[in-house]
Amino acid sequence: MGFIRIWSEVDIHEIQEHIVMVDDISGHCPKCKKIGIPLKGLTKCPSCGIEFRYVTSKEARGGRSDIVTRIRKKLPDLVFVDYDDYDRLTGKDRAENLFKI
Numbered sequence: 001m002g003f004i005r006i007w008s009e010v011d012i013h014e015i016q017e018h019i020v021m022v023d024d025i026s027g028h029c030p031k032c033k034k035i036g037i038p039l040k041g042l043t044k045c046p047s048c049g050i051e052f053r054y055v056t057s058k059e060a061r062g063g064r065s066d067i068v069t070r071i072r073k074k075l076p077d078l079v080f081v082d083y084d085d086y087d088r089l090t091g092k093d094r095a096e097n098l099f100k101i
C-alpha cells in the first residue's frame with residue numbers, strides 16, 4: 001500500500017478544532033498548548049479533552065511518506081493533513097482576522 005495526497009475542500013475551522021501536531025514520539029495540542037502527549041491510541045487531548053480527528057506533522061513536510069507511514073501506524077483513525085496546507089490556510093485565516101480589527 002502506498003500514499004497519495006488528495007485535495008479536498010475543507011472547513012479549516014473544523015480541522016483547527018480537532019487537530020493534533022505530532023513528531024515521531026509525542027503530540028502537541030494546539031488548542032490548549034499541551035506538549036508531550038503520548039501517541040499510542042491517541043483519540044483526545046488528555047489535558048483539554050477535545051477529540052482528535054486530524055493529525056499533522058512538520059517532519060512530514062515535502063512529502064516524507066516514511067514519516068506519514070509511521071504516524072499512520074500509530075494513529076490509524078486520524079486523517080493526515082499536509083502541514084504546509086494547514087499552515088497556509090491557518091496563516092491566511094490569521095491575516096484575515098487581523099484585517100477585521
Ligand SMILES: [Zn+2]
Nearest residue numbers: 029032045048
Ligand atoms: Zn488540549
